[in-house]
Amino acid sequence: MRSLLILLCVFSLAALSGCKPSEVASTTPVDGATNKKNTLAFMPKSKGNAYFVSCRQGADAAAKELGIELIFDGPTQPDPAKQNEIIENWITLGVDVIAVACENKDGISTALRKARSKGVKIVTYDSDANPDARDFFVNQATPEGIGYALMDEAARLCGNSGEFAIITASLTAQNMIEWQKHIEARRLAKYPDMKKVALRPCDDLKDKAQAEATILLSAYPNLKLLMNICSPAVLGAAEAVKQAGKSGQVKVIDLGLPNENKRYVKDGTTDTVILWKTVDLGYLTVQAATALAKGQLKSGATHFKGGHLGEFKIVGDNILLGEPFKFTKDNIDQFDF
Template sequence: MKIIGRIVVATAVVALAATTMAGCTQRGSGGGSSESPGGGDKEVSVAFVPKLQGIPYFEAMNTGGQAAAKDLGLKWLYQGPTSADAAAQADIVRSYIQQKVDVLFVAPNDPNSMAPVLQQAKDAGIHVATADTDAPDSVRELFVNQASTEGIGQTLTDELMKAMGGKGKYAIVSCGETAENLNSWIAVQKKYTAEKYPDAEIVDIVYAGEDQAKATQMATDLMNAHPDLTGLVGECTSSAPGVAQAVADAGKVGTVFTVGLGTPQAMKPYLEAGSSSASVLWDVEALGYLTAWAGQQLAEGKEIPAKPDVKAAPEASYDSSTKVLLLGPPLVITKDNAGDFSY
C-alpha cells in the first residue's frame, strides 16, 4: 500500500538527523518503519487474518480496512489461509507476531486452537483482538461484531418463515463446525424457531466448510433425504449461494425456500430467480473499516466511547463490560436492494 508521509532525504546530514529522530520516536512493537502524517510517531500497523482469503466477503472487509487506512493514516495488513484451515491460519498469525505488528485482528476458524496463539501475540507486546468471529475464551482485548447474535439468528428465521408460511421442515447448511459465530447463530435459530414457530422444525444441520460446491451437494442430499423439506438456510457466505444453487438445480424454486448469509452480488442472481428469498448480512466494507479504526484506538491507548464517531459505521456501539464493538443491526438483502452493493 502507499505509505503516507515518506520523508525524502537530500543530504547526509539530514539523513543522520532523520535517523536520530526515528530512534527517539520508536515505540512499542513494530510493523513498518514509515512515519505518520504528523511526522512524529511511527505509523500504526494493524493486521487482519480472515478465516479464508479470496472469497468476496473477506475481500470486502479488506476493502473497508484499506479505506480506513487511507483516511486515518495507518498501515493495514491483510492475509488469510487459502482454505478454512485452523493450522494454516495460526501460521499466518505467527508470521505477524514475528513482524511485530502493533495490533493483530483474527477471525478464527477454531477459537479454541487459536487462543494459545493469541496469547503468544500478547506476550510479544502486540494488541490482540477479534473481528467477524470471536474467540471469547482468549486474551483478546476487543471483538468487532457485525451484528448481535440474537439479531442475526432471529432475522434469518423470520425471513425463512415468511417464505415458508410459518410452518414446515427446514435444514441448515453451515460452514466451519467450530466457528463460534455460526454456532451461536444456530443456537438462536433453534430456540427462536421452537418458541415463535411451533409448526416449524429444524430436521438437520450439516457442515460444508467454506466450500460452495460442497454446500450445494449437501443441500441436494438433504432434499433427497427429506422429501418433505421446504426450507434451507445457508449459514455463511459460501453456503448461502450453495443452497440456492441446489434448489435451482433440483427445479424446486417455489417449493423449497432458502435464506442465508450471502454477499449481495453473489446472491443477486438467486434472489432475482427466486431460489433465494433473502440474504441477511450487514455492510461488510463498513465492518472492515470499523476493524481498522478500532485497531488504531487500541494502538494509541484510547478509550472507546459507548457511541463511537466513525463515519463508515454511524450505528456502531461499544459495550465496555463485554468489550464488544457492534457495527449495528443486520441488513436484509432482497432482489430490490442487492444491486446497491458492489461486493
C-alpha cells in the same frame, strides 16, 4: 560419518543464528521507522474467500485514509493452528495492533493473550475470541442475533410450521456451530412446529452444496425451506432449487454476499439474504484498531467515531456495527459488494 558432519553443521548453524540476534534486535534501525507509522495486521479466517476479500476492501480504504501500514495475511484453509502461528509471527514482527477474525475461539485466545502481554493491541472482528484475550470486538452481529434473525425469517416464510434443512460449511466450523445453537434455541422457544430434518456439510464448495441440496430436495419431499449458513452453499442451494423446478415452493434463505446472490434473489428463488455491510466491517475494524493503537480509543468508551461512517455505539467492549441487514428483491440492487 558424513551424515554426522552434516548434523554437526546444522546444530552449529542453529547455535550461530541463535546468539547473533540479541544485538540485532536491540539496535535495528527499522524500529524507529515503524514507530512513526503504525503497523496493523489484519487476518481473515481464510484467504481465497470472497467474504473476506470484501472486508479487505474496507480495511484497505481505512488504512489509506489513516496512513498506516496494513498487513493482510491468513491461512489458506480455515486452520486454527495456522492462525496461531501467524499471530505469534506477527508478535515478533513488531506489529502495533492485530485485527483478527477467529476460526477457533479457545485456540486463538492462547496466542492473543501472549500478544497482549507483549503490549500488542488486539481487536477481533467477524467472530470473537475469549473476552480476556482482546481489547475490543467489532461486533457486526452476535451469534444470537444472526441465529434469531435466520430462524425468525424462516418461520415467517413458512408460516411458522414445516420442515427445513440447514447446509453448513463443515461440521467443525465454530461460528456456524454457534449460529446453529441459537437457531435451535429460538426454534424451541418460539416455533415448535418448525422441524429441522437435516444438516449437511458442503466443505465450503459451491458444487458440493448444489449436489447436497438436490439430494435434500428429493429425500425430503415436504421440505419447505433451505437455510444456507455459509456463502458458497448459498449459490449451490439456490441453483439446485431452481433446477428442481421448486422455485417459490421451497424457500431459500441465506447468509451471503449480495453481489453473488442478485441473480437468484431477482428471479425469486432466494427470498432473503441476510448479511451486514462487509466493506464497512473491514473499514470500521481498521479505524477502531488504529485509534486503539494511538490511544484514542480506551476501554470504557461509549461512542466511537469511525471515519466517514460516523458514530458507532460501544456496549461494554463491543463496538456495534448495527443490525444484520436483510437484502430482498426490492433493495438488493442498491448494494455492490
